[in-house]
Amino acid sequence: MTGRTHDLIGFASLITVAVATPSLSLNIETLVVSIVGNVVGSLIPDMDQGTNKLWDLLPAGNFVAKFGRKIFYKHRTITHSILGGYLLFIFLKFIIPKIFNPNFVDPQIVIISIMIGFVAHLVADSLTREGLPLFFPFKFKIGFPPIETLRIPTGGIIEHFIVLPGTAIYIIWLFINNKDKILSIAKLLHK
Numbered sequence: 001m002t003g004r005t006h007d008l009i010g011f012a013s014l015i016t017v018a019v020a021t022p023s024l025s026l027n028i029e030t031l032v033v034s035i036v037g038n039v040v041g042s043l044i045p046d047m048d049q050g051t052n053k054l055w056d057l058l059p060a061g062n063f064v065a066k067f068g069r070k071i072f073y074k075h076r077t078i079t080h081s082i083l084g085g086y087l088l089f090i091f092l093k094f095i096i097p098k099i100f101n102p103n104f105v106d107p108q109i110v111i112i113s114i115m116i117g118f119v120a121h122l123v124a125d126s127l128t129r130e131g132l133p134l135f136f137p138f139k140f141k142i143g144f145p146p147i148e149t150l151r152i153p154t155g156g157i158i159e160h161f162i163v164l165p166g167t168a169i170y171i172i173w174l175f176i177n178n179k180d181k182i183l184s185i186a187k188l189l190h191k
């Protein structure tokens with residue numbers, strides 16, 4: 001799936017979790033960092049593609065970007081696996097409290113938001129023809145439905161005209177049907 005589809009699916013998943021398990025405390029700093037983190041998390045698995053938007057955020061000619069674009073020899077390996085998700089989680093637990101002052105930004109909410117984007121990406125990719133190397137370094141790929149031809153081709157008509165608008169409609173539906181919960185989350189910001 002394309003970056004835009006992953007962004008939207010990641011965001012839809014974030015709101016779904018926020019509505020299903022309302023947080024007891026939230027401030028504006030945490031909210032902003034979590035939403036940005038969710039977008040980043042949604043794009044992390046495809047950092048194994050040189051064209052990924054996240055590489056563009058690094059300064060042009062940056063060593064890390066140049067190196068990073070080349071480090072992954074093949075698309076969809078460790079970054080689309082349980083092992084990759086686990087390593088990302090360990091890394092975030094170490095780095096997030098060091099980047100953001102915990103007095104202003106709740107590291108737990110930020111980490112969960114990033115991981116929601118990451119997991120949503122893997123779930124979405126499992127619906128595509130390419131399949132998902134979920135158990136990397138084992139080579140076999142999984143997908144739903146198991147028959148490849150029934151799955152969605154990346155960047156095709158189904159993705160652009162069904163998956164993308166379908167996700168947008170779902171987000172609108174979610175807001176309309178959970179007005180009270182979303183208002184109570186918004187009220188937390190005033191405390």
Ligand SMILES: [Zn+2]
Pocket residue numbers: 001045046080121125
């Ligand atoms: Zn992907």
